[in-house]
Amino acid sequence: MIDLFCGIGTFALRAAERAEVLAVESDAAMLDALKRAADGAGGALKQVTTLRRDLLRTPLSSLEMKKFDAAIIDPPRSGARLQAEQIARAPIRRVAYISCDAPTFARDVKVLIDHGFSLTRVTPVDQFRWSPHIEIVGALER
Numbered sequence: 001m002i003d004l005f006c007g008i009g010t011f012a013l014r015a016a017e018r019a020e021v022l023a024v025e026s027d028a029a030m031l032d033a034l035k036r037a038a039d040g041a042g043g044a045l046k047q048v049t050t051l052r053r054d055l056l057r058t059p060l061s062s063l064e065m066k067k068f069d070a071a072i073i074d075p076p077r078s079g080a081r082l083q084a085e086q087i088a089r090a091p092i093r094r095v096a097y098i099s100c101d102a103p104t105f106a107r108d109v110k111v112l113i114d115h116g117f118s119l120t121r122v123t124p125v126d127q128f129r130w131s132p133h134i135e136i137v138g139a140l141e142r
Helices: 028-039 081-089 102-114
Strands: 002-004 021-025 048-052 070-073 094-099 118-125 135-141
Touching: 021 028, 028 048, 070 081, 081 102, 094 102, 102 118, 102 135
Parallel strands: 002 021, 002 070, 021 048, 070 094
Antiparallel strands: 094 135, 118 135
């Protein structure tokens, strides 16, 4: 599994309970924290590998994703259209797309749908009390 824009590993560490994970993020301190957490799990997790990359400037290519069948993507508010295009061309079969911005979520998910994915579930998450901010979680499959 691949976790794009992984941050400190919110999703990567959970996914590593069942699968090996490649976690990609541009911030070195976040990747260091993720690696420490994974290494300190006492063997409870499968292998977590980290890769530092600015995915907005240099998306992971479809060729780089050829060995993965699932992806988690949690981009910044601007979304990740270029990364979505590469996921669409990869052999990825399942995607969890997490977004804090409905318009960029819709734009990026449309790229995936146009390449054979089906949006099987959308869940709004109201996690910020006294704020109009909503997270969106979409599950896609092909």
